[in-house]
Every structure is written in structure tokens, then in C-alpha cells.
Amino acid sequence: MKDLIEKIQRLRSERNAVILAHNYQPAEIQDLADFTGDSLGLSIQASKTDADLILFCGVRFMAETAAILCPDKVVLLPDLDAGCPMADMITADQLQQLKAQHPEAIVVCYVNSTADVKAESDYCCTSANAIDLVRSLPLDRPIIFVPDQNLGQHTAQQTGRQLILWPGYCRSHVVITEQDIKDARARYPDAVVMVHPECTQPVRQLADHVLSTGQMLRLVKDGAAKTYIVGTETGIIHALKKINPSAHYIPASQRAVCPNMKRITLDKILWALEDMACRISVPVDIAVRARRSLDWMIKGSQVTKGR
Ligand code: SF4
Numbered sequence: 386m387k388d389l390i391e392k393i394q395r396l397r398s399e400r401n402a403v404i405l406a407h408n409y410q411p412a413e414i415q416d417l418a419d420f421t422g423d424s425l426g427l428s429i430q431a432s433k434t435d436a437d438l439i440l441f442c443g444v445r446f447m448a449e450t451a452a453i454l455c456p457d458k459v460v461l462l463p464d465l466d467a468g469c470p471m472a473d474m475i476t477a478d479q480l481q482q483l484k485a486q487h488p489e490a491i492v493v494c495y496v497n498s499t500a501d502v503k504a505e506s507d508y509c510c511t512s513a514n515a516i517d518l519v520r521s522l523p524l525d526r527p528i529i530f531v532p533d534q535n536l537g538q539h540t541a542q543q544t545g546r547q548l549i550l551w552p553g554y555c556r557s558h559v560v561i562t563e564q565d566i567k568d569a570r571a572r573y574p575d576a577v578v579m580v581h582p583e584c585t586q587p588v589r590q591l592a593d594h595v596l597s598t599g600q601m602l603r604l605v606k607d608g609a610a611k612t613y614i615v616g617t618e619t620g621i622i623h624a625l626k627k628i629n630p631s632a633h634y635i636p637a638s639q640r641a642v643c644p645n646m647k648r649i650t651l652d653k654i655l656w657a658l659e660d661m662a663c664r665i666s667v668p669v670d671i672a673v674r675a676r677r678s679l680d681w682m683i684k685g686s687q688v689t690k691g692r
Pocket of ligand 1: 409444468469470471472497555556557558618643644645646
């Protein structure tokens with residue numbers, strides 16, 4: 386592994402590449418990356434980088450977002466099959482049909498969506514800023530929220546707005562059950578329970594905090610708890626341990642693993658850098674329209690981030 390990492394480091398420097406890794410990536414890839422974070426944090430890093438090449442360790446919609454934000458840069462995703470089943474649960478055609486049924490509606494899409502769907506949307510958000518975005522929208526307009534019904538439902542509950550939801554979901558989060566949380570609480574009665582908004586409502590209701598992965602990291606960094614029950618993809622636990630090694634982290638479910646996130650390996654990273662393989666690009670007409678929906682996510686969220 387040491388050899389492999391040295392080769393990657395050498396090529397990273399020769400190609401003036403930045404390596405971005407999502408919090409759900411395998412531990413060795415998080416350790417290798419220049420930046421780790423949630424979708425919002427990584428999108429902001431991509432938009433600010435002066436590197437010539439962005440090597441994205443995550444899933445396709447994340448690399449597409451980087452390509453839209455940085456049209457002058459080469460973006461590589463080391464495994465082109467690393468997709469997001471939730472993003473694929475709605476197509477641009479389906480969204481167009483939904484818009485036709487609600488012609489007055491503002492369309493908000495979760496960043497976990499294809500570039501085509503972003504191009505059909507008015508605003509794009511992440512789990513870290515969906516509530517801020519919906520609060521900022523005019524009260525006299527209906528709002529369509531796609532594709533994640535769980536994040537949409539959570540956002541509706543927190544804002545008091547009625548959202549028109551799409552029945553998408555993340556398989557890696559809906560496997561976490563109410564019983565998982567009850568069992569974990571029984572075993573660790575003093576633990577703080579934090580879950581991701583992609584979890585189902587009964588699970589969210591049992592949690593102390595409903596947070597994006599970036600918000601979980603901030604909570605743990607500042608927190609005094611000794612034990613945290615973590616209701617999201619288990620890869621986050623590596624990042625949590627790095628930020629606060631003295632606490633204990635218990636996965637709410639060992640089944641909360643995203644197989645697509647785990648497709649990225651050190652071998653594939655090296656191969657992508659050597660061959661400049663697995664390039665992600667977005668057609669210009671789609672990218673221009675999708676960029677408009679991403680603008681609030683990048684600029685607006687930096688204004689509201691401190692709240
Ligand atoms: S964890 Fe869920 S939402 Fe995230 S990439 Fe995997 S399938 Fe998609």
C-alpha cells in the first residue's frame with residue numbers, strides 16, 4: 386500500500402491534481418485526500434481550487450457537480466460505475482412531467498441528483514442547507530422537492546412548508562430501523578444519537594440530532610459526549626475518530642454501507658491518474674442550466690453557513 390500511495394502522491398503533484406474525498410469513502414482514501422467533507426464542502430472546495438485536475442473520490446453526481454462548477458478543469462472519477470441509486474430514481478423527463486402538473490412551483494433538487502435533473506431545477510441544495518433554502522423561498526409559491534422524500538419530509542417539518550415530494554430514497558440510510566436506534570440506546574444509555582436526514586421519519590424522531598455529515602463532524606468536534614450513535618453511512622466514523630479520537634462511535638446499523646462509495650480504491654485512483662481515465666464531463670447546454678441551480682448552493686450557503 387505504501388508503494389501505491391507514493392506513486393499516487395508523485396502523480397498528484399506532476400499533474401497538479403487535487404484529491405477530494407467524501408466522508409463515506411474508505412478510510413485509506415480519506416487519509417490520502419487533500420480535502421474530505423460532505424457534498425457541500427467538497428463542492429465549495431472544487432469551486433475554489435487552482436488545481437488543473439480534480440480527482441473526485443465519491444459518486445458520479447459529485448464529480449458531475451465539480452465538472453459543472455469548474456468547466457475549465459479535468460474531473461476524474463476513478464470508477465465510472467460509482468453511481469447513486471437515489472439520484473437515478475428521477476429522470477429529467479419525470480421532473481418535467483411533475484413541473485407540468487404544478488406549473489407555479491419552484492423546483493428544489495437535492496445535490497444527489499443527475500446533471501439533467503439539476504438543469505430542470507431552480508435551486509439545488511445539500512442536506513446541510515435544504516432548510517435555509519426552503520425558508521428563503523416565497524410563501525405564495527408551491528415547492529417541488531426531489532428526489533429524496535426523507536430529506537424533503539424533514540425539511541417540510543422544520544420549515545412548516547408543504548413540499549411536493551418525489552418518492553426517492555437512499556437504500557444505505559433507510560436500512561437503519563427504529564429498532565436499531567432503540568437497541569443502541571438501551572446498550573449505550575448516555576450516548577448522543579445523531580442521524581442523517583436521509584433516514585426515515587421514525588428513525589429521525591428517535592434521534593437527538595438530525596444532521597448532515599459535515600454538521601455531525603462539527604457537533605463531535607465541539608461536543609462533550611463520550612459516546613455517539615451514528616445513523617449514517619459507516620464511512621463517516623473514520624472522519625469522526627480523526628476529529629475527536631477520545632469519543633466512542635457506534636454505528637446505528639452495520640448495514641448502513643453505500644456499495645457505490647466503496648467502489649473507489651487506491652488502485653483505481655492510481656490508474657485514473659496514470660491514464661487520465663474516467664473523465665467526467667457534462668454537455669455545455671445542461672451544464673449552463675444546472676450551474677444556475679447550483680449558484681445558491683455555493684454562494685447562498687456560504688452566507689448562511691454560520692447560523
Ligand atoms: S449513501 Fe445513498 S445517497 Fe449517498 S451516494 Fe450512496 S446511495 Fe447515494
